[in-house]
Amino acid sequence: MAYKIGYRTLKTAVGAALAIAIAEGLQLEFSASAAIITILCISITRRSSLRVSWERVAACLVGMAVSAILFELIGYHPWTLGLILLLFIPITVMVKVTNGIVTSSVIILHLYSVGAVSFSIIVNELLLIVIGVGVALLMNLYMPSNDRALRHYHKEIEEHFKTILRELSSYLRYGESDWDGKEIPETLELLKKGKNLAFHNIQNHILRYEDQYYYYFKMREKQFDILERLMPFVSRVHHTVAQSKIIADFLEDLSRSVSPVNRVPYFQERLESIKQTFEEMPLPTTREEFEVRSTLFYIMQELEQYLHIKDQLWNQADKKKL
Template structure:
C-alpha cells in the first residue's frame, strides 16, 4: 500500500509573503491618509490574513463588531473614571468578559491595542475615534484584499480521492487473499495475523484525515460555488473503511475458513475490480443477493464450530451489503449539478 507522509511542517510561503507585503502596504496607506499610530494598521493586516477566504471574512466581521464594543466600553469608562492605567485595567476586565459572552474573542488583542491609543492621547473625541476607525478599516481591508487570491487545491483533493480508492482496493484484495490462503485449514495464531491489516488501515486513516482537511480548505476558499461534494465523498469512504475494519475483525474470529467462504473471497475481488467513484453499486448488490441465496440453500451446519463459523460468514455478507448500500445512497443523494460538475472522466 502506498503510504502517506503527513505535511505538518510545510511552510506556507504565500501566506508569509502576504503578511509581510500586506502589513507594509497597510502602514504606507495609513501614513498617506495622515493617521496617527499607522503601524497598528500593519498589525491588523497581519492578524486579518487567515488560512482560507471564508475564515478571513468571518474573523474580519467578528473583529469589527468587537471594535465597536471596545469603543463603547472604553468611552463610558474613560468618561467616568478618567484616562488612568487603573481605568484601562477595568476596561480589560469588562471588555474581555463581554467578548467571551458575545463570542468575539478574536478581537480582544487587537482592540485592546487600539484602546491604548485613547489612553496615551487622553482623547476620545470624534476626530480621534475616526482615526482609530480608519486604522481598523485600512488594516482589515488590505488583509481581505490580499486573501482574495488563494491557490486552489482541487487537483490535490482529486488526487486524494484516487489514492484512497487505490488503497481501499488493495485492502479488499488482501481480505480476499486472507480467506483463500486459509480455506479449509485450522487457523493458527500466526495465520490470524495475515488479516490484521493494522498498518494498512492506520495509513489509510491518516490519509483520510489529511484529505478531509484539504477538502474543507478547498470548500472555505471557494465562496461562490458549492464544493461540499468532496466532503460528502470522503465521509462516505470513511464509513466504508470502518466496515472493512469490521470485516477484518470477523475474519480473525474464524477458527476455520469453510468452503462457503470462497464465494465471498471471489466477490471481494469483484468489488475491488469495480471499485470507483462513479459506480452506483446496484449491479454488485444484485450479485451479493445471489450469494446470500446460495448460502440459504446450503445444508445446516452439523457441529457447533461449523455453526459459529457460518454465522461469522453471514455477518460478513451483511457487512458487504451495508458497504455497498452506503455507496448506492451516496450516488442517489448527490445532485444532478454535482454529477455534471464532478463526474468528469478526465482521469
C-alpha cells in the same frame, strides 16, 4: 536546510506594507496600527478570515464606545485604562468577539495617548480599522488550490481499499495469508489527512459547506470502519467451504471495481443473489461448517452495509449539486 517563504507569510508582508502605505497616504495618526490589524486578520481560510475580521471590527466599536465614555467621565489615568479593560473584556466574551481583544486594546491605547475624544480621532480610528480589515480580506482572496493533494489522497485510498479487499478475498479462498496488514494504519492516516484537507478546502468557500471530496472521504471513512470490523471474522474462516469461495469471488470483483463511480446497484443485486443461493444450499452437516457459514452470513450483512453507505452518501452528494 532551504528556507521557504509560505504564501501566508508573503500575504502578511505585502498586506502589512499596503495597509501602512494607505494609512500614511491618508495622513492618519498611528498609521502603523493599520498593519497590525491586517496581520491579525489574515487567516488560513477565507471563512475564518471573515469571522475574525467581523469579531475585530465589532470589538473595536465596543472598545471605542466604552473607553470614550469612561475616559471622558473619569479622566485619562492609568487606573481608568485598567477599569476600561475590566469592563471591556467580559463584554467581548459575552458577545463572543474575543478575537478582537488585542486589536481593540490598540485602539483604546490610541485614545489614551491622545488624551481626548473628538470627531477627528474617532474617524481616524475607524479608518485604521477599515484599512486593516479591508486589506486583510483582500489578501485572503488568494488561497492556493488543494486539488492536487486531494487527488493524491483519493488515489492512494483507492489503491489501499483494493489491496484490503483483495487480501480478504485471498484469505477466504485459501484459509491463510501472508499479508502484513500495513495498509490498515496507512489507510487510517490517509483518510484523516484527506478529510482534514477537504474540510479546509470547504472553509475557503464562503457559501459552500460540503463538496464532492468531503463526501468521498466521509464515505470511505465509514466503509473503512466496516472493513476493520470484518477482519477478525474473516480471520476465523480457517475451514474453506463452497460458500467462502463464492464470497471470495465477490470480494475480488469488488476490489477490482473500487472507484467513486462504480456500479453499486450491480453489486447489491449480486449480493442478494448470493444470499438466495446460500439459502437453497443444503444445511451444514458439521459444527465447524455451521460456524463458518454463520460467519460468512455476518460478512455478507456487513458487505451490504458497505455498499449501502456508498449508495446513500453519493445520493446525498448528488442532491447537494442540484
